[in-house]
Amino acid sequence: MAAAQQTEFQKNFRVIVEKIFNHWQDLRLAVEHGMGGRNGQQVAIEIMDYTYQYCVSNENITQGELVEVLEELMDQEFNTLCDDDSIPEICRNLLRYKLMAQQNQYPQIEAELSKLPAGKEWLRPDVKITYTPIDGDSSSDEDMDDSDEDDDEMGQGDEETPSGSGRMTRSQARKQQADAFVEPEDGWTTVRRK
Numbered sequence: 001m002a003a004a005q006q007t008e009f010q011k012n013f014r015v016i017v018e019k020i021f022n023h024w025q026d027l028r029l030a031v032e033h034g035m036g037g038r039n040g041q042q043v044a045i046e047i048m049d050y051t052y053q054y055c056v057s058n059e060n061i062t063q064g065e066l067v068e069v070l071e072e073l074m075d076q077e078f079n080t081l082c083d084d085d086s087i088p089e090i091c092r093n094l095l096r097y098k099l100m101a102q103q104n105q106y107p108q109i110e111a112e113l114s115k116l117p118a119g120k121e122w123l124r125p126d127v128k129i130t131y132t133p134i135d136g137d138s139s140s141d142e143d144m145d146d147s148d149e150d151d152d153e154m155g156q157g158d159e160e161t162p163s164g165s166g167r168m169t170r171s172q173a174r175k176q177q178a179d180a181f182v183e184p185e186d187g188w189t190t191v192r193r194k
Contacts, residue, residue, distance in 0.1 A: 009101050009102060010056055012101050012106060012109075013052070013055070013056065013097070013098060013101045014052055016094075016097045016098075016101065016109060016113065017048060017051060017052040017055070017094065018048065018121070018123065019113050019116065020090055020093060020094060020097075020113075021044075021047075021048040021051070021090075021123055022119060022120075022121045022122060022123050023116050023117070023119055024086060024090060025086070026074070026080065026082045026084065026086050026087075027044050027047070027074075027078075028044075028122065028129075030044075030074070030078040030080045031043075031044050031078075031129055031131060032129060032130070032131050032132065033131065033132055034131040034132055035078040035079055035080050036077055036078045038131075040078070040129075040131055041122070041123070041127075041128075041129045041131075042125070043077050043078070044123055045123050045124070045125065047070075047073050047074075047077060048123055050073070051066075051069070051070065051073075051094070054066070054069060055094055055095070055098055061095065063088065063091050063092055063095055066091040066094065066095065067087055067088050067091045070087045070090065070091060071087055074087070097109050
């Protein structure tokens with residue numbers, strides 16, 4: 001009987017993990033923006049699978065341990081730091097739902113998860129996610145040598161641009177400011193508020 005309960009728990013907990021990960025916007029954005037490369041969606045599925053296995057295989061996981069695991073995976077696989085506290089929230093919910101599932105509280109879990117906004121499951125191999133590769137994204141170290149040449153070309157292009165009449169409207173100034181935006185550090189992108 002205990003083996004049947006364990007199998008039931010694992011099956012139901014898997015559904016819970018999938019539901020939570022399919023609603024995790026940071027992960028989806030990282031995939032859509034090409035942070036994981038061409039196989040970003042597959043990497044996201046593997047992170048979800050790993051998290052499920054980690055939770056099921058370890059009896060006494062703390063929220064802090066699980067947070068560290070997910071933060072490290074997001075950093076290593078997607079070069080992404082989540083500053084919106086989504087990882088601690090996900091980990092808190094995963095561990096809470098794990099405990100509830102072990103106690104057969106599936107109706108309560110179902111009621112809570114049904115409050116999540118409706119969304120399409122995208123963490124499946126049969127669902128195709130289109131991603132936008134990041135400019136200058138390279139999949140090998142030898143491409144890094146080209147970055148110096150790109151910088152030189154950019155500098156030459158700026159010198160050839162005529163300055164015009166010297167007067168600018170506010171919208172032109174804003175556009176020029178936006179065009180002149182420089183990435184703060186190589187590999188980092190700043191997301192500005194409107």
